[in-house]
Amino acid sequence: MAANTGQGKGFGLFLVGLTVGCAGIAYLSTGTGKVAAIVGAAIVLASLFSFLKIKPLEGATAQKASSTVMKLVGAATVCLGWLVTIGGLHAASTTGGRLVVALIGIAVSLFGMLYVLPTTFNKNALWKA
Amino acid sequence: MKMTRRRCYALCVLTLSLLLTVAGFAQSQSATELKDAAAKAPSAADMQKGDPGGSITGTINDVPVSDSKAGLTLGDVANQIGQNKIAINFTWTLITGFLVMFMQAGFAMVEAGLCRVKNANHTYMMNFVVYGCGLLAYWLIGFAIQMGGAAGNGNLGGLAPLASEHTLSLFGHTWGIFGGSGMFLAGHTYDVGVMVIFLFQMVFMDTALTIVTGACAERWKFLTFCVSSILMGAFTYPLFANWAWGAGWLSQLGTNLGLGKGYCDFAGSGVVHAVGGLTGLAVAMIVGPRIGKFNRDGSSNPIIGHDISAVLIGCFILAFGWFGFNPGSTLGASANGNLRIGSVAVNTMLAGCTGTFGALLYMWILKGKPDASMSGNGLLAGLVAITAPSGFVSAPGAAIIGLIAGVLVCFSVSFVENALKVDDPVGAISVHGTCGLWGVLSVGLFADGTSNYGGSWNGVTGSVTGLFYGDSSQLVAQLVGISTLLGFVFTFSFLLNLGLEFFLGQRVSVETEVAGLDLPEMGQLGYPEFVFRPEPEILAQAQAVAVA
Numbered sequence: 001m002a003a004n005t006g007q008g009k010g011f012g013l014f015l016v017g018l019t020v021g022c023a024g025i026a027y028l029s030t031g032t033g034k035v036a037a038i039v040g041a042a043i044v045l046a047s048l049f050s051f052l053k054i055k056p057l058e059g060a061t062a063q064k065a066s067s068t069v070m071k072l073v074g075a076a077t078v079c080l081g082w083l084v085t086i087g088g089l090h091a092a093s094t095t096g097g098r099l100v101v102a103l104i105g106i107a108v109s110l111f112g113m114l115y116v117l118p119t120t121f122n123k124n125a126l127w128k129a
Numbered sequence: 130m131k132m133t134r135r136r137c138y139a140l141c142v143l144t145l146s147l148l149l150t151v152a153g154f155a156q157s158q159s160a161t162e163l164k165d166a167a168a169k170a171p172s173a174a175d176m177q178k179g180d181p182g183g184s185i186t187g188t189i190n191d192v193p194v195s196d197s198k199a200g201l202t203l204g205d206v207a208n209q210i211g212q213n214k215i216a217i218n219f220t221w222t223l224i225t226g227f228l229v230m231f232m233q234a235g236f237a238m239v240e241a242g243l244c245r246v247k248n249a250n251h252t253y254m255m256n257f258v259v260y261g262c263g264l265l266a267y268w269l270i271g272f273a274i275q276m277g278g279a280a281g282n283g284n285l286g287g288l289a290p291l292a293s294e295h296t297l298s299l300f301g302h303t304w305g306i307f308g309g310s311g312m313f314l315a316g317h318t319y320d321v322g323v324m325v326i327f328l329f330q331m332v333f334m335d336t337a338l339t340i341v342t343g344a345c346a347e348r349w350k351f352l353t354f355c356v357s358s359i360l361m362g363a364f365t366y367p368l369f370a371n372w373a374w375g376a377g378w379l380s381q382l383g384t385n386l387g388l389g390k391g392y393c394d395f396a397g398s399g400v401v402h403a404v405g406g407l408t409g410l411a412v413a414m415i416v417g418p419r420i421g422k423f424n425r426d427g428s429s430n431p432i433i434g435h436d437i438s439a440v441l442i443g444c445f446i447l448a449f450g451w452f453g454f455n456p457g458s459t460l461g462a463s464a465n466g467n468l469r470i471g472s473v474a475v476n477t478m479l480a481g482c483t484g485t486f487g488a489l490l491y492m493w494i495l496k497g498k499p500d501a502s503m504s505g506n507g508l509l510a511g512l513v514a515i516t517a518p519s520g521f522v523s524a525p526g527a528a529i530i531g532l533i534a535g536v537l538v539c540f541s542v543s544f545v546e547n548a549l550k551v552d553d554p555v556g557a558i559s560v561h562g563t564c565g566l567w568g569v570l571s572v573g574l575f576a577d578g579t580s581n582y583g584g585s586w587n588g589v590t591g592s593v594t595g596l597f598y599g600d601s602s603q604l605v606a607q608l609v610g611i612s613t614l615l616g617f618v619f620t621f622s623f624l625l626n627l628g629l630e631f632f633l634g635q636r637v638s639v640e641t642e643v644a645g646l647d648l649p650e651m652g653q654l655g656y657p658e659f660v661f662r663p664e665p666e667i668l669a670q671a672q673a674v675a676v677a
Binding site for chain 1: 265266269270273300312313315348350351352355356359363382386388410414415417418419420422423424425427548549550551601602604605608609611612613615616617619620623624627631632633634636637638639640641642649650651652
């Protein structure tokens with residue numbers, strides 16, 4: 001179906017919700033601000049569900065489903081590397097120690113990013129069919 | 130005893146009187162000099178005759194007087210000097226910001242040129258609309274998150290209204306997490322200095338956003354691109370930019386933990402390019418490769434762009450805009466070591482030059498031809514890599530950094546395509562992601578300790594100095610920045626876009642992709658009078674095969 005009026009309306013709604021929500025956050029200390037933040041969030045959610053509703057009309061894409069769990073595991077591995085680096089700043093007190101822990105953290109992140117996630121996405125890749 | 134005390138009093142009174150007399154004399158002498166100068170200034174009649182030589186325009190008469198009865202005072206002159214400094218810095222920052230804004234045109238030409246004719250309108254439109262999406266998101270909330278606590282920049286008058294950084298106390302130190310002032314640029318942030326820094330930072334943010342459109346070109350749903358770009362401009366980019374530039378925790382690694390001068394990223398190899406490149410990688414993984422890009426055995430097919438002239442002209446526009454990107458990042462041309470702008474500009478040129486040679490020679494020697502698109506990517510790789518170190522390294526250092534980036538981008542393009550099986554039509558992940566990370570790392574290696582922007586950087590006294598010049602702790606700060614880019618920025622972008630995949634879907638339908646995105650997504654062909662040549666069979670697989 002490609003681009004259509006439903007998408008346009010949903011996107012307009014999303015922009016309105018985002019603007020109202022941000023205005024609410026900007027004045028969150030006031031009563032009006034709190035109401036605006038809640039209304040904005042509700043409008044953004046409504047726009048997302050309007051997108052979800054028209055999504056099946058799009059037609060099939062050149063993708064095959066892959067494991068969501070493994071995608072999350074991959075993302076968690078990438079994030080874990082960062083946490084290792086941050087933890088190392090506290091655990092190690094010398095420059096050399098922090099250097100080593102930072103390199104380990106980067107290696108863990110790269111393992112998740114360059115091995116776990118590509119393996120997950122390519123397991124059922126369309127081009128393999 | 131009494132006599133001594135009296136003598137002391139008398140001596141004090143005498144000294145005070147003498148000082149007052151000298152001060153009064155000096156003041157009256159200055160006032161007399163100012164009056165003399167005013168008397169010698171050209172008269173209205175002289176000015177009416179015209180000033181072809183430019184020798185009588187701009188005199189003491191042009192200095193504003195605060196009290197017309199008292200006439201011109203030293204205070205008026207000093208105020209004018211201060212305002213001139215800020216005016217020079219405002220003008221410099223704004224003009225360099227305008228140059229960066231023009232880079233959007235370069236990105237549009239490079240990306241569209243590297244795509245097929247049937248997707249030209251869609252690719253150009255993504256590069257056009259990303260400007261509005263990013264600007265809106267940044268105005269609403271992104272700027273406040275990034276710069277809301279960045280007060281204290283003397284180049285732009287102090288930016289005092291931006292004094293609200295939310296912090297977290299951890300391991301005995303206080304760390305900046307995100308800013309809070311500046312949403313909608315309303316209230317007390319309705320300020321001349323804040324407007325200047327908003328414009329400059331906004332065009333940087335938009336550069337990061339437009340990188341993603343290249344990595345996902347020719348199959349990204351336009352609606353999802355719009356929403357994804359808005360969320361990136363509102364949250365992903367501003368968060369990391371706050372940590373690096375907006376008084377956030379990465380910039381405090383020096384003051385809190387003694388790691389060099391904290392994370393140093395002069396103009397954004399990490400903040401702008403690596404954020405864009407890594408987000409591009411995250412979205413490109415989710416969107417998947419274009420139909421026909423990979424064969425069943427995993428080998429890849431080249432999908433040639435439609436306009437190499439657009440690509441190379443776009444590269445030149447980007448190189449031109451980079452003179453705003455890097456030298457402009459001093460945020461001023463007057464005071465605080467800002468005269469280093471010449472060095473920054475030359476470093477930028479040199480790295481672009483050696484980056485081009487690195488890629489050109491790699492392709493020529495190993496593949497037999499001086500490939501045009503890879504030469505263009507080599508230029509951009511060198512420019513991306515020098516963006517972080519441009520303010521801290523020597524000219525030979527810049528040349529080496531650029532050369533390595535030019536070769537690195539060729540390896541990276543091959544790795545992303547052949548090892549990861551990620552389809553990146555324009556090489557954005559390699560140019561901006563890989564070379565952006567290399568740029569961040571190179572600060573920790575090549576910074577030569579000669580820069581002096583007001584005597585300190587990130588609140589730590591002294592110049593930024595890398596491993597090769599004796600400070601290994603700076604390298605650790607840079608590695609922490611790299612780890613954050615990989616571990617936080619990539620993960621955040623990945624999860625955000627995985628959510629959009631659920632609600633909106635990231636990819637166009639098979640029919641749309643095979644037909645080309647111009648008509649189904651944009652309603653108009655990029656080149657309506659062109660006769661399309663049928664694509665090779667492998668690139669135009671039938672719908673049935675694609676869906677099977």
